[in-house]
Amino acid sequence: MMKTWQAVKRLLPMTAMFGLFLAGCGREDLSVLRPQGPAADRSYGLMELSISIMIVVLLIVFTIAAYVLIRFRRRPGQNEIPEQVEGSIKLEILWTVIPLILVVVLAVPTVKAVFAAGDDHSNDKNAIKVKVTGHQYWWEFEYTDYKVTTAQDLIIPVGKDIAFELETKDVLHSFWVPSLSGKIDTNPAGTINRFSFSAPNEGVYRGKCAELCGPSHGLMEFKVKSVSEQEFQKWIDSMKTPVAVLPEDPALAEKFKAACLTCHAVGDQGINNAPNLTGIGSRESIAGILLNDDTREDGAPIEENLKTWLHDPQSVKPGNLMPNPKDLGLSDAEIDGIAEYLANYKLD
Amino acid sequence: MDWLTTVDHKKIAILYLWAGGLFFGIGGIEALLIRWQLIKPMNNFLDAQTFNELITMHGTTMIFLGVMPVIFALMNAVIPLQIGARDVAFPFLNALGFWTFLFGGILLNLSWVMGGAPDAGWTAYTPLSTSTYSTTHGVDFYTIGLQIAGLGTLIGGINFLATIITMRAPGMTYMRMPMFAWTTFITSAIILFAFPAITVGLVLLTFDRILGANFFEVGAGGSPVLWQHIFWIFGHPEVYILILPAFGIISEVIPTFSRKRLFGYSSMVFATILIAFLGFMVWAHHMFTTGLGPVANALFSVSTMLIAVPTGIKIFNWLFTMWGGQVRFTTPNLFAVGFIPTFTMGGVTGVMLASAPADFQFHDTYFVVAHFHYVIVGGLVLGLFAGLHYWWPKMFGRMLSEKLGKWTFWTFIIGFHLTFFVQHFLGLMGMQRRVFTYLPNQQFDFLNLVSTIGAGLMGVGMIIFLVNILLTSRKPADASNDPWEDGRTLEWTIPSPPPEYNFKQTPLIRGIDAFWKEKVAGNKGMTPAEPVGSIHMPSATILPFTMSIGIFIAGLGFMFSRDEFGNAFMSFLFNNYIVTAIGLIITFGSMLMRSLYDDHGWHIEPEELEGSERT
Ligand code: HEM
Ligand SMILES: [Cu+2]
Numbered sequence: 037m038m039k040t041w042q043a044v045k046r047l048l049p050m051t052a053m054f055g056l057f058l059a060g061c062g063r064e065d066l067s068v069l070r071p072q073g074p075a076a077d078r079s080y081g082l083m084e085l086s087i088s089i090m091i092v093v094l095l096i097v098f099t100i101a102a103y104v105l106i107r108f109r110r111r112p113g114q115n116e117i118p119e120q121v122e123g124s125i126k127l128e129i130l131w132t133v134i135p136l137i138l139v140v141v142l143a144v145p146t147v148k149a150v151f152a153a154g155d156d157h158s159n160d161k162n163a164i165k166v167k168v169t170g171h172q173y174w175w176e177f178e179y180t181d182y183k184v185t186t187a188q189d190l191i192i193p194v195g196k197d198i199a200f201e202l203e204t205k206d207v208l209h210s211f212w213v214p215s216l217s218g219k220i221d222t223n224p225a226g227t228i229n230r231f232s233f234s235a236p237n238e239g240v241y242r243g244k245c246a247e248l249c250g251p252s253h254g255l256m257e258f259k260v261k262s263v264s265e266q267e268f269q270k271w272i273d274s275m276k277t278p279v280a281v282l283p284e285d286p287a288l289a290e291k292f293k294a295a296c297l298t299c300h301a302v303g304d305q306g307i308n309n310a311p312n313l314t315g316i317g318s319r320e321s322i323a324g325i326l327l328n329d330d331t332r333e334d335g336a337p338i339e340e341n342l343k344t345w346l347h348d349p350q351s352v353k354p355g356n357l358m359p360n361p362k363d364l365g366l367s368d369a370e371i372d373g374i375a376e377y378l379a380n381y382k383l384d
Numbered sequence: 385m386d387w388l389t390t391v392d393h394k395k396i397a398i399l400y401l402w403a404g405g406l407f408f409g410i411g412g413i414e415a416l417l418i419r420w421q422l423i424k425p426m427n428n429f430l431d432a433q434t435f436n437e438l439i440t441m442h443g444t445t446m447i448f449l450g451v452m453p454v455i456f457a458l459m460n461a462v463i464p465l466q467i468g469a470r471d472v473a474f475p476f477l478n479a480l481g482f483w484t485f486l487f488g489g490i491l492l493n494l495s496w497v498m499g500g501a502p503d504a505g506w507t508a509y510t511p512l513s514t515s516t517y518s519t520t521h522g523v524d525f526y527t528i529g530l531q532i533a534g535l536g537t538l539i540g541g542i543n544f545l546a547t548i549i550t551m552r553a554p555g556m557t558y559m560r561m562p563m564f565a566w567t568t569f570i571t572s573a574i575i576l577f578a579f580p581a582i583t584v585g586l587v588l589l590t591f592d593r594i595l596g597a598n599f600f601e602v603g604a605g606g607s608p609v610l611w612q613h614i615f616w617i618f619g620h621p622e623v624y625i626l627i628l629p630a631f632g633i634i635s636e637v638i639p640t641f642s643r644k645r646l647f648g649y650s651s652m653v654f655a656t657i658l659i660a661f662l663g664f665m666v667w668a669h670h671m672f673t674t675g676l677g678p679v680a681n682a683l684f685s686v687s688t689m690l691i692a693v694p695t696g697i698k699i700f701n702w703l704f705t706m707w708g709g710q711v712r713f714t715t716p717n718l719f720a721v722g723f724i725p726t727f728t729m730g731g732v733t734g735v736m737l738a739s740a741p742a743d744f745q746f747h748d749t750y751f752v753v754a755h756f757h758y759v760i761v762g763g764l765v766l767g768l769f770a771g772l773h774y775w776w777p778k779m780f781g782r783m784l785s786e787k788l789g790k791w792t793f794w795t796f797i798i799g800f801h802l803t804f805f806v807q808h809f810l811g812l813m814g815m816q817r818r819v820f821t822y823l824p825n826q827q828f829d830f831l832n833l834v835s836t837i838g839a840g841l842m843g844v845g846m847i848i849f850l851v852n853i854l855l856t857s858r859k860p861a862d863a864s865n866d867p868w869e870d871g872r873t874l875e876w877t878i879p880s881p882p883p884e885y886n887f888k889q890t891p892l893i894r895g896i897d898a899f900w901k902e903k904v905a906g907n908k909g910m911t912p913a914e915p916v917g918s919i920h921m922p923s924a925t926i927l928p929f930t931m932s933i934g935i936f937i938a939g940l941g942f943m944f945s946r947d948e949f950g951n952a953f954m955s956f957l958f959n960n961y962i963v964t965a966i967g968l969i970i971t972f973g974s975m976l977m978r979s980l981y982d983d984h985g986w987h988i989e990p991e992e993l994e995g996s997e998r999t
Pocket of ligand 2: 173208210245247249253256
């Protein structure tokens with residue numbers, strides 16, 4: 037054990053160097069290489085260790101290969117027959133034992149981390165419990181302790197453990213926020229998964245679906261928004277106020293109820309067959325992928341995003357299950373009206 | 385016609401080669417289309433559905449139909465020669481294996497023109513692959529096509545097992561067998577144990593889809609995770625079915641062109657067996673994120689890492705085979721030498737993936753895409769290139785052009801690293817796999833562009849290879865028995881291409897690297913183990929071909945048995961299983977003929993042997 041520990045120590049400077057190099061890779065809110073929380077840190081630590089070990093192995097192999105290929109190339113006129121060596125027990129033991137040691141060096145922390153990742157926080161009083169449900173191609177988040185349901189944007193209080201329970205309503209999906217934690221599959225009822233992570237810093241993190249789930253699998257994204265404790269409470273409170281805000285124009289309100297609330301919900305109205313729309317005006321994105329941040333070049337004003345979506349959902353996310361509002365009997369003007377209403381439906 | 389009825393292992397090898405080339409080409413075009421779609425963010429060159437069909441067919445085609453037959457081609461061409469046999473143990477079955485494989489592959493690819501290719505990924509995870517979510521016939525083509533093709537593979541595997549166990553020349557003990565024969569032997573054993581698993585899985589899924597069974601239907605008590613276990617219990621060993629033959633090829637090519645015997649032969653044999661054994665113990669490492677729990681994850685993590693040990697033994701043994709030798713950089717050896725570092729890189733990322741908590745991040749991202757292409761393309765395909773260039777003169781009597789061969793090597797390997805090295809980083813930066821497009825501004829754009837350019841370069845390498853084949857085929861077939869001059873094994877003792885009966889007299893084996901041993905002792909050829917006598921040959925027959933056609937028809941009939949056709953006659957034929965029945969009658973009829981009519985084969989008499997031979 038003493039020996040392996042020394043090997044680890046010798047690898048540390050290398051690890052640090054590598055860390056620096058990799059840290060340049062990717063966006064802070066998205067990259068595995070720039071972990072933003074303990075769960076992602078745990079994976080990252082193992083990745084650093086394994087990459088370091090593997091780089092050492094590669095260097096050895098490459099060096100021997102280069103040496104052999106240069107030193108022992110056949111030269112013109114070289115006709116004598118090289119000695120036919122059978123092998124060497126010593127050498128072979130050497131390259132059996134060294135890899136074994138390296139494997140042990142990696143296996144011990146791996147096993148520790150596996151059990152750490154398996155810790156169940158679902159009975160932890162301080163953890164926020166969230167039930168994640170995957171749907172083709174959107175995400176539903178239910179805060180079971182608060183009886184609040186939302187979609188696409190997962191709001192969490194900074195620093196708190198979030199205890200997830202994951203399930204799918206249709207095919208398999210996989211819930212992944214690279215900068216916060218590794219992924220876990222959403223299986224159908226009966227094979228429900230649990231895991232947890234926390235985000236020590238405020239910010240918006242990008243989440244993705246990592247299991248092929250149909251045509252729009254690649255577009256099944258979501259955001260995790262970590263906010264202060266007070267802000268989180270405020271958000272929960274306004275989500276809980278049972279009054280639904282409906283379009284001011286009563287005719288439009290009727291249309292909205294008839295065409296949209298048969299699947300969606302706002303406040304206490306409608307049902308959760310499709311993403312819950314309560315306070316959608318405050319969301320980070322529409323459909324998980326149309327970014328509402330118009331200060332960025334890939335973002336657009338929320339109203340515009342809503343119009344893009346409502347005028348043709350299929351072109352935004354092929355194969356998604358929302359009917360085209362036009363087929364539900366809405367005119368272009370009514371669609372624009374609903375887009376405007378939803379854009380302004382903010383939580384205070 | 386000759387080709388439809390042949391039972392000669394050398395001709396079947398060539399059939400496998402062309403079939404493999406065809407499917408490999410299809411899979412390659414699919415890969416290029418996939419890469420073209422991903423060249424920039426939000427590209428709309430392909431739509432999402434077509435893209436999913438392409439990734440599914442690309443993966444399925446490459447694994448089952450692209451590289452497998454090329455492996456089988458080399459095995460068929462070389463194994464009987466290497467062990468000093470006149471043919472394989474069951475020539476009839478050999479032909480049958482090829483034809484079922486080919487018709488299975490054709491059936492699968494018909495899906496492109498018959499209403500939709502499979503779209504649930506090559507792993508066909510349920511419930512996405514059930515009829516609820518995959519509504520075209522695509523996945524039916526997948527299950528039935530692979531079932532038929534798998535039958536061929538299983539037959540082939542059993543045949544090689546029997547051949548190697550029973551048909552080695554006198555004196556060729558197991559521990560004198562060439563490495564390629566060893567890896568073929570072990571590979572065939574893996575086939576024997578792994579393919580039944582996928583066979584069962586495919587049957588269950590077919591029943592779910594066509595007959596409305598509920599093996600994987602959650603609402604009816606079925607389990608979607610069950611499919612994953614069945615699939616990977618087959619799927620992981622399958623990876624070793626692919627890579628072990630490449631190990632074998634490398635172990636032949638490197639000693640030849642280093643003029644040294646393989647370093648640590650017995651540890652190589654032992655490592656091969658160990659890898660095969662461990663290959664069956666690690667399937668759940670594909671399922672770390674499925675939620676198996678920490679105990680399973682820990683066990684499968686550690687057992688997976690252990691594979692690094694025997695693999696490491698192999699790498700170092702190859703390096704030390706060259707140590708002190710005289711290395712020649714012929715085309716086959718370039719590929720073999722290129723294989724070592726490339727495959728090592730695939731191996732080390734494999735160990736990284738084995739660490740379950742790290743895999744929670746790697747899984748289903750481009751990191752994994754990079755890893756398995758390093759293993760399969762950087763390992764197996766480079767190995768196959770080495771083997772093809774190496775044995776081409778033996779198979780066809782013509783040397784491929786060394787100059788074009790070197791061009792192939794450099795364009796292919798540079799293109800390969802450009803394509804797949806950057807994908808490690810794409811995965812780590814948050815790009816999932818199997819995505820038909822990606823949003824801009826995620827820092828994915830540049831690396832994807834590089835990757836696509838690399839793929840184009842690999843395509844160029846392939847084209848140069850084809851040109852090489854074409855030009856070579858127009859040259860006279862004048863390769864000598866031992867065209868590389870340093871051949872060590874039995875295949876180099878007989879003419880290129882070998883006569884129908886391979887060995888006029890079965891050789892006597894006096895040690896490992898039998899031919900080399902004789903050469904060093906100053907002998908021109910092998911000492912015969914028997915006097916010249918009449919040689920018994922199997923007769924050509926069309927029956928394997930008709931049997932396979934029958935299965936093919938039955939498969940199509942079964943697949944469409946529930947369809948409404950616009951045409952009453954068609955509906956009648958299919959819905960009453962008449963087409964299925966016709967197919968089965970053809971197959972069983974052929975079997976009946978085979979059993980009723982006793983064919984004793986024919987003989988080549990000694991006088992004919994003398995007449996045809998000069999060396
Ligand atoms: C010309 C060389 C090749 C290129 C450019 C290429 C490219 C790709 C790409 C872009 C993907 C899609 C990754 C994803 O999003 O999942 C892919 C998947 C795959 N490739 Fe290749 N590939 C090549 C050769 C091969 C070969 C030779 C094999 C195997 C023998 C192979 C096996 C696979 C498999 C199994 C998949 C996964 C398919 C799935 O996700 O269902 N590839 N390849
Ligand atoms: Cu999904």
